[in-house]
Amino acid sequence: MSAFDKYKLSSMELPRDLKKIDTKAAGELCGEIREILIDTVSKTGGHLASNLGTVELTMAIHRVFDSPKDKIVWDVGHQAYTHKILTGRLDRFDTLRQDNGLSGFCRPDESVHDAFISGHSSTAVSAALGIACAMKAAGDKHHAIAVVGDGAATGGLFFEGLNNAGKSETNIIVILNCNEMSISKNVGAVAKYLSQLRTKDSYHKTKSVVERALDKTPVVGRPIKKTIRSSKNAFKNILLHSTMFEDFGFEFVGPLDGHNLDELEKGLKAAKAMNCPVFVHVNTVKGKGYPPAEKNPGEFHGVGAFEIKTGNPDVVTSDSYSSVFGIELTELARKNKRIFAITAAMKYATGLHTFAKAFPDRFYDVGIAEQHAVTFSGGLAAMGITPVFAVYSTFLQRAYDQIVHDLAITDYHAVFGIDRAGIVGSDGETHQGIFDVGLLTSIPNTTIYSPSCYDELRLCLSRAVNDDKGIVAVRYPRGSQKPTFGEFTSDYYLEGGGADTLIVTYGRLCTNAARARAILGNKDIKCDIMKLVRIYPIEEEIIGIISGYKNVIFFEEAYCEGSISEKYSSLCKNVTPVSLPGFIRHAPVDVLLDENGLSAEKMAQKAEDIINAT
C-alpha cells in the first residue's frame, strides 16, 4: 500500500505508458502530479515552486523522448520531482529527502533515468554535451537533453557549455525553463534579455528555421510543418528569430508556453527532428497551480514542511545564523562606510536582505555567479572597499581559483560569510558544507572563524571586517544556535583544568562536546574542553595548551583531509582527529553527526576508549 494508490499514475508503467495516452489524459495526469507535489512537499519540505512550474514540461519531455535511451540532464535537480514521479519513483515519493529515502536532486545511483548528478547550478549543458559526444562516437542517434532553469543561465559554466555545444555536431537539446526567477529575482543583463524574449510573441519571417529543418526530415517533419503553418496564431512562437543563442550556433525554438502540453510537445518534436544542437525556450510560471506559491515563489523555493491550506512556509525566520549575520553586518556597515555586501542569488537565504534595504548602493546581487562575486570583490578591494561575500559553503567551491588569484596573491582584505557550513541534512551529498575548511586552508593568506553561537558570530564578524587583513572567512551552520559553553570569544576558550584529557572542537559541535563532557563526568571521567573560534591559522598558543595534555581528541565537522584537526595532529603528536571521512549522504543532521562519531554519545565513547587505551 502506497499513499499514492488513489492516483492513476500509480497503476501505470512509467515512463513507457505516457506514450500510450492522448494529450488530454496526459493533462489529467499533470493535475495528479500537482496534488502529489503539494501534498508531499508540505510534509517533507523541499523545492516546491520550481517543481510546480515544470510539471507539463517534464510530461512533454517524457512523451516526446525515450528515457533512458535519450538522456535527460536537469540543471539543477530541484526542478526534477515530476521527473522522479514519471520514472518509476512514485511509490517512494513520500520518502523524498528523508533518511534512506529519495534524494531531493538527481542521482545516477538512484535511477537509470537520472543521466547525471545535479545539485549545483549551470552544469547541465556541459554534462549533456559530454553525453552527446559519447553518443556520437558510438553512432547512437538518441538525444542528450539539458533542462536549464533561467537562474542557472547566469553561471559562467553555462556559457562555456553553450560555446562548445553550439558548434558541436551532436544531438544536444538545451531547454531553457524560463520563469524569470532564479532563487530570488533574477539579476543582470541575461535576465533582462530573456525577459524581453519572453514577452515577444511574434517573430514572423518568410521561412522559419523549424520549417527548413523539417524539410530535411520528411517522415516526422511534414505533419509538424503542416501544424505550424496552419496555426500561426495558436502556435505562433515556434518561429525563427535572432537570439543570443543562435549566435552560439544553436537552432532556436520558442518561446513555448510551458503550461500548454500541446504546444510543448509540438515544439519538442520539432527540436528532436532537427538532429543538431537546438535551443528551446520555454516560459513557465514558478509555483504554477498552487496560489500561495505562485504569489510568493521566492518563499516556496526551498521550504520546510508547511500547512497546505494557509500556505505558510517556515522559511523566513529571525532565529538563524543567517539572519543574525545579515543584521549584524548591517549594523557594522552603519559605522564603516567601506563595507559592501555581495550575494550570488541568495539575498534572503543569506540574510542580506536587511543590508540590501539599508544600503542599496553598497549591495550587489550578482546572480548565480560565484566566480564573478569573488573577482568583483577583488576589484572592490583594490579600491579600498571591504567586500563581504555571503555564500553557502558548497557554492564557494566554484570560486577556488578566484580566491587564489584575485584575492590571495595580492593579499586583499575580503570577508566571506560562509553560510550552511557543515552538514546541511536533507539537501544531501551535493550540498554538504564540508569542504570549505580544506579549501581555504590550502590557500595562503586566509583566516577562518567558526563561532559556536550568535554572540560569537557577531564578535567574529566585527573583527573580520574591522580588524583583520587578507581573506577572512566566518563560517556558520544552517539553522539556529544551540547551547554552547564558556565565555563568548573570537579566539578560543578553555574550560576545566588539571585533567589528562582534552576535547577540542569548534562551531556547533560545541553543543555535543559539552554534553559529551557531562556524560563522561557522570562516569567520573574527567576531561577538559576547549572551543576554537578563530580556527585558522594554527596558533602557537593553542599548540602550547594542547601539548600539555596526555590525550587530545579533536572533533571536527569537516572533511578529514585538509582539516584543522589534521593540522594540529601533524604538529602535536598527542592529537586524535575525528572528522568526516568522505562525502555525506542526505539524512537529518543529528543522524549524520551520530553515524560519523560526532554526537555527544559517540564523542564520549571515543574519549573513554582513548583514555582506557592509554
Place this chain on the structure above:
Amino acid sequence: MSAFDKYKLSSMELPRDLKKIDTKAAGELCGEIREILIDTVSKTGGHLASNLGTVELTMAIHRVFDSPKDKIVWDVGHQAYTHKILTGRLDRFDTLRQDNGLSGFCRPDESVHDAFISGHSSTAVSAALGIACAMKAAGDKHHAIAVVGDGAATGGLFFEGLNNAGKSETNIIVILNCNEMSISKNVGAVAKYLSQLRTKDSYHKTKSVVERALDKTPVVGRPIKKTIRSSKNAFKNILLHSTMFEDFGFEFVGPLDGHNLDELEKGLKAAKAMNCPVFVHVNTVKGKGYPPAEKNPGEFHGVGAFEIKTGNPDVVTSDSYSSVFGIELTELARKNKRIFAITAAMKYATGLHTFAKAFPDRFYDVGIAEQHAVTFSGGLAAMGITPVFAVYSTFLQRAYDQIVHDLAITDYHAVFGIDRAGIVGSDGETHQGIFDVGLLTSIPNTTIYSPSCYDELRLCLSRAVNDDKGIVAVRYPRGSQKPTFGEFTSDYYLEGGGADTLIVTYGRLCTNAARARAILGNKDIKCDIMKLVRIYPIEEEIIGIISGYKNVIFFEEAYCEGSISEKYSSLCKNVTPVSLPGFIRHAPVDVLLDENGLSAEKMAQKAEDIINAT
C-alpha cells in the same frame, strides 16, 4: 646607462608626455616599442606575438585615458608589455621575467598603473567592474577599462562579468582585443561569432549609438560626431549594429583597426564620452610587425630566448614531459578505444597535438574553459568513456567545484594530466603549480601520481587510464627530465637500508634528493632515500616503512598546507616536512628551489641539522 637610451621613449615622462605629441609622433614611438619588444624578448623569453599585436592599442589607451586615475585591467597580463614600457618601466624592461626583475604579467605591487593582478584568464571584466562600482560609490567619474583578448572570451567568468557589467550604471569600458587566436587557434561558437563580426565592415543605420551618445555630451561630443559623419568610409566601423554584447546591455563600438592609431583614438574617445558600459571591438594581428611571429603566432605566444634574424624559438621540443605525455597517451589510445583527450586551449603546450592528429574524433579542445572541460569529462565518463584532461596545474584551480560535484561524488573514472606541476620559474606567482596537491587531496576519491622521469610517467599514465578508478591525476613539471634514482615504478622505491635517517620525496625533487644523499655520503653521513610515485592516497605500507626510522625528512615541491608531507607527518610522529611556505615569486626554478630549502645542498644541510640535533 640603460640599454634603451637610444630611444626617444627613454627621455619622456610616461605616460604623461604621450598626450603632448601628435598621432604621427605617437606612431613613431610605436615603431620604437616594437624594436624594444623583439630585442628584449629575444633575450629574456616571454610573450612576444600577443604584445606585438597590442602596441597601437596600448598607445591609444594611454593617450585617450589618464592612468592611474583611469584604471586599466589587462586580461591577461601577457599582452601588457607595451603598457609597462609606457608607464615608466622602460629602464627596467631588460629585466623582464628575470630574478628580481619585472614580472611578465601585471602586478599592483610593481606599478600604480597596474590596476589589478592578471595572470589567469577571463578575470578583467569582473575586476574592472569592482573598480568601477567603487568609483561610482565615491563619485569618481573616471573609467575602468578591461582589455580582454579574444581567447579569454571563452571563459565563463568573462560572461559572468559581462552579465553584471552590462546593466551596471558605471563607466566601465570593455575592449575586446580580437586576433582570432587564443594561445593556439580559437575554438567554439564565440570564436566563430567574433570572426564574423571581424570581417563585417559596414553596419549602416540612420543614427548610430555613438551619435546618439555624443548628442548628450556636447563639449567633447560634437567634434567627434562631426569626425564620424565626415568620414563614413575611413571611419566606417564605429556604427550601430546588433551584437551579442548589446544583448548584454553594452553600447557597442567597433570593429576598429587595431593598428590604426587615428581610428583607435577616435573610437576610444567616443567610448569614453558615452559614460556608460561600452564594449569596444578591436581587430589586431598577433605578432604584428615581426614577420616570423605574424606567420607563426602560436609558436611565438610564449617563447624562450630566440634568434631575431631567423626567428627560431625553442618552443617545440620533443624532450619534455608534455611531449612524452602526448605520445604515450596516443599509444594507449590505440589499444583502448575508450580514451578521449580534452584540452582547454593548450593543444600544443600539453603535447596533445599528437593525440589530436591520430584521433581527431576523440579529441576536444574546449577553449579556455576549464570548468566545462571537467564537467564535459563527467558527461563522457557517465557514458563509459575514459576522459583524459591535460591541463596546467595552475589552471586546474578553475575547476575545483566541477571536480567535486561532477566527477568525485559519482566516483567517475577520469584522468588529469597535470602539466607544469611545481615551480614554473619565470612566469611567476600567478602560474606556479603548487596548489594542485592540496586541491586534489581535499576532495574524496582521488589518486595522485608524481613520476620522477619519462619512464615513470609512461607507467603511471598507463595505470591511470587502464587500471585505476575514480579521479586519477598524473602530475609532472615543466620541461625535461633530470636524473632520478632507483628502479622505475608507479608505486614507490626505497634505496639503502639500515640507516637511521630516511629522505622521502617525489617528482623532480628526486634529482636533488639523490644528490643530497651523495653530499651526505661524502661526509660519512648515512641515510636511506625513498621516492614516492603514487603519492596519494596515503599507503599503510609506506607508513610502516617510515615508522621504522628515527628521522624522516620529507621534501616536497608543493604548498605546505594540504601537502603529502603534512599528511605523513600527522600520521607518523618522526616526519619533518619541508615544503613551500606560500606564494612563490618569479625567478629561475633552481633559484626558487634553493631559497625554499629544496636544492641538493639545502636538503643535505637540513638532514645534517636534524641528525645532529637528535
